[in-house]
Structures are given as C-alpha cells and as structure tokens.
Amino acid sequence: MKQTGPLLFGFVIGMIMFLQYFIPQPPFTVAYSLVLDWKQVVFGVSLILGVLSLLRFHGLRIRGRVSGWAYSVVAIVGFALVVGAAILQGTETGGYPWFFRTIQSPMQSTMFSLLAFFVASASYRAFRARTVHAALLLAAGVIVMLGRVPVGEFLAFSLGDQRISIPAISTWILDVPNLAAKRGILIGVGLGMTATALKILLGIERTYLGKSS
C-alpha cells in the first residue's frame, strides 16, 4: 500500500490524462477537468510546503544560535511583516504591495544584476580559446554580442561588391547553426522526456516517491 498504492493511483490518473488527448469525449473530459483543478491545489500546497521548510531552516538556526543567527531573525521578521500586512490590510493596497515595490523588486533585480560583473570577470580570466571548438564558441559569441547592439551596424567589411555587416553574420549564425543546435537539443530532450514520462506512468521510474520504508 505504501509503494504499490500510489503507483497504481498514479497510473490511473496518468492514463486518463493521456487518453483524453486522443478521446476528447466524456467521461475522459470530465475526469480531465477535475484532475486539472485538483492538481492546482496540490501544486499550490507543495509550494506552501517549500516556504514553510525555509522558515523551519531559519527557525532552527535561531534556536541553535548558529553563527550568523541574527540574520535569520531579520529573515523571519521580514516574513512576518509582509504576511501581517496582507492579513490586516489585504493585498491590493497598504503594506503588502509596498514591500514588493520598495524592498523585494529592487533587491531581487540588483541581486541578479551582480551577474554582469561576474560574467565580465569570467570573460577576462577564464574564457580561453584553448581548442578549435572553444575558439568557435568564442568567435560566435563575439559576433552575436556585437551584432545585437546598435554599434554593430558600423562594423562591416566588403566581399567583392557586397557589404557584409556583423549584424548580418550574427543573424545567419542565429538562424542556421544556432537553430540547428537548439533544435537538435530540443528533439533530444523531447524524446528523453517522453521516455521518462512513460517510465513514470508504468511505474518503472519510482525515485520521485522517495525511499520505501
């Protein structure tokens, strides 16, 4: 029951969803709609579980007085203020949108903007054209970088009586070799996902259930 029950249950649900694609008639359509509605609640609860786990992590750090526990207090206080504002004032006006506009959005944007600096440092220190393939990669990257900004329009050379600009080469790289690469990966990943999904439906793949007791 602890392992077989969930697998059987999953098989039935999965087959309903699979067959509905080919038989869009009752009772499959009715079951399909119900499963989709239930799924939204289950997924939402799983996300709530994630947030609760985060709070538990910081709570344990405070209780154990782990090094840097004061910062965990900051995290918990921030959490409490936002949730409190939502409960007391609602989510449309007041503290809840203010926290998003003033604290979360600017800081989240800034956190990710740090990557610009790190990618520059990596470009200088680590990106080496040690092999032919690495040189190809860097060359394509450089051409695309220059071709996708306005300054690239001023970079061109003549081939016979034709003027070839960096943006034109960049466009060709994106439309042909890049497209081939991404499509090859897409097809490969698509086939892999199909195989994995089949294994899940048939109960061959069970790791998502965790260890059996």
Next chain:
Amino acid sequence: MNGNERQPGGWIDRLTRIDRRIIFLGVAIAVATPVLVPMGLPVKPTRESIDFFNAIDTLQAGDVIVFSFDYGADVRAELDPMSVAIWQHCFEKDLRIVALTLYPDGVGIAEQVMGPIAEQFGKEYGVDYVFLGYNADWSGTMLRMGESFRKTYPVDQYGRSTAEIPLLDHADRFADTPLLISLASSAYAEWWVTYVGGKFGQKIVTGNTAIQAVLIYPFYQSGQVLGFLGGLKGASEYEALTGRPGAATRGMDSQSTGHVLMVLFILLGNLAYFAPRRRRGSSGTGRTA
C-alpha cells in the same frame, strides 16, 4: 639568460593577475556612462520583431487577447519595457486584454504596468481589461484555460467573481482569442507553445529575456511562434516600431558599450594567456645559454 624569455613581473603577468574589482569598476563605468550621457545610437528592427509587431497591429479594435506576465522581479529590466510598449500599443488599437501571470511576483509587476497605462488610455477594468492573477500550477492553468477562463479562475486577482466580469462574456477560452502574448523569463513561452499552441491551435507571440530568446528560434522557424522579441534589444525594436522610444531605447547605448567592453575583455584575456606561450615556443627549446 636567453633574451627571448619573459621577464617575471612584466605587464603580461600583471594583466593576468589584475584584481577583479578593477574589472568590476570597468564594467560599472562602461555601463553607467551612457545612462548619464546618452549617445542616441539608432535601433534597427529585426525580422522577428517586425513579425511580432504585425501580429498585434493586424488585429481589429475590440479583439480580445491574452497577455501573460511570465516573469519575476529579477528580470524586470529586460521585460518591463516590452510590457509597457505592448500594452500601450494594444490600448492604442482598442484591443481588450485578459491578463494573467504564472509567477507569484508577477502580480506586483502586472499591477505596476497595467494600472498607469490603463489610466493613460482611459480604459476600464472589467470591460477593457481584466487581471485574472496568479495560479500556482502553471501547466494545469495553461490546459484548463483552453476549456474556460472562468472555470480556471473562479475569481480574479481581486476576489471578484469572474462570472460577473463583462469582458469574459466575449472571451472565455482560447478559441475566442486571436492572439496570446507571453512575456517569459523561463521556459514558459515554450510551454505555452507546447500545450496551448499544439492542443488548441492558439496563435502565439513571445517576448523573452535574452537568455531565453536564443531558444525560441526553432519555434519561430517552424511557425509555432509568429514573432518574438529578444531582450532589451527586442524591446527597443518594438519601441521603434510603435514610435514610442522609451527605457529600452535609452538602454541600448549602455548595452553597446557593455558589449564592446566584454569583447575587449575576452580578447585581452586570451592575449594575456597566449602571448607568453607563443614567446616560449619561439625561443626554441627554451634552454638557457
């Protein structure tokens, strides 16, 4: 000592050991300077941006479209300019919009974009546009909306029953909407194509972050996506096409200087790496005299 051998502590050595904070400072100066002193470099629209623009521009007044804010606060710099330009274009054409988001922080973003633009164009909530809000399960949401927007969202983001929203009397599923626009920072744009484009035949255009845009080319070439915008460049192209230059157009100057600096870093870094090796190679066996 062989005169061809590299002297220790030479400028090449110093170049390879430069403090990364100097590199950071260089990036900051290169990107910040055009923000303060604009250069006004011209923006030339690409084929995919023109197709995106035409997909919206060929719609008729009164048509209802779906707009999904599929991004979070981390990439607002790339996608907010697109959102603003698109909403302005849509309201200018008197299109009606059913908006939603697949990100929880998309709620705050959507409210900051929709509200001021709706006010600017005198649009009424519930009649000209509606914000269905955030649903936790993105794949279930995409599929369920194909049957009924109202059943997917019994209430809108503000707790109002969707049965009472007049706009949804005209459009309650994808069959009623000639276009879906997804502005995505992750693979959601591809999943809209996979689930909604594939199953319901919905016409789709996407706005993507630069990192995602490079992955959309296969879908664009196969016709599954009618057009797409890629990153800040795409946003600036759209602003140029709509005749409303804004934050994206201003940002392209900094984008240009930033890219030139990155290319210089790559070339310089490789020069610093290969130059000593070439010199060792040209000195023959490298034995001292």
Next chain:
Amino acid sequence: MDTISTWIAALLTLAIFSFLYRENPIYRFAEHLLVGVSAGYYLVQYFYSAVYKKLWVPVFQEGQWALLPGGILGLLLLLRLHRRTAWLSRYAIAFYVAAWSGYLIPSILQAQVLTQMRGTVVGPYEGTGMWDYLSSWMLLAGVVSILVYFYFSQEHKGVIRGVSKIGITFLMIGFGASFGYTIMGRITLLVGRFQFLFYDWLHLGTR
C-alpha cells in the same frame, strides 16, 4: 514611488552592490531581508491562489463539492512533515507527477519532436538564392549530425564518429550564440539598476 520609498530602495540596492567590494554585514542584512520578504510575498500568493481561489470559493461558496478531493490530496501532501504519516504524501506526489506525465507525452511529441522535425525538412530557411538554399541544407545537416551525436547506444567510431564531430561543431556555435545572448541579458539587468539609481533616485535624467 514616493521619495522615502525611493530612498529605501536605492539604499538597499547599494547594500547589495557592496558585495562587489567584499562580503559585509550590510550585504548580509539586505540579503536576508530579501529572503524573508520574498518568502512572505510568495506564501500569500500561493495560499490565495491554491487554497482560496481553487478550493474555498468553488467548494464552500459555490458548492462544487467535486473539487474537494483536491483539498484532501493537498492535506495528504502536508502529512509529509511528520515521519509516521509521510508515506501518505506519496499519493499526492504520485497524483501530480503522473497527471503531468500523462499529458506531457502527446504534447511534447507533437510540439517539440514532430513539428520540429517537419520544420527542419519541409520549412527551409526563408529567402531566395543559392545562399539560402545552402543554409537550409546546412540546417538539416546540423540537426541530423547533432541527433547522431546524442545517440549514445552505440560506440562513436567510424562514420558515426565523423558525423558526431560535425554535430559538435554546430553545438559549439550554438553555445557561442547562447553565450553572447547571456552576456546581453546580464548587462541589461545592470542597465536597469543604473537607470533606477540615476533617473529615479538622483533625478539625473529621464527614461
């Protein structure tokens, strides 16, 4: 935003940027504040969307009792928190994973495999002229060689090895394009922050 809010946002932005010099208590304070505020914001949205909109309103206000099993499955998921009852959460997990797998198979095959294959063979590179014609064949050669490269059930030797090498070449160019676009994306994020600091905070220009 009003002036005080703008100043708070600007100072927190600079606090995060201080990490570039070195890690410091101001940065760590800002980082943990972000973690806490984000967790609170997300929890409210998750609860509102999953519990209120999809369970409370339809079931208890509109009487759609057929949707109650979704709530029961959600409760089963929460039992994961206790060691003795954790095994019951497998039903909820199996439900979600299997449901997703079920409609994934035909969707992926249709949109990401068959349509993409058709686009490679039937939909050549748009345009006229010899170069476009060559490009469409190059596209086909690229996709096929990459798929051969990903075929690991057979040892890569002889013809397969040769074709795989062509595939790797296409992959490297594709990764180079991704690299270029990644740089573009990262720079844009920085541009956005500088626009905020210079235009919105210090009023040194307009967007």
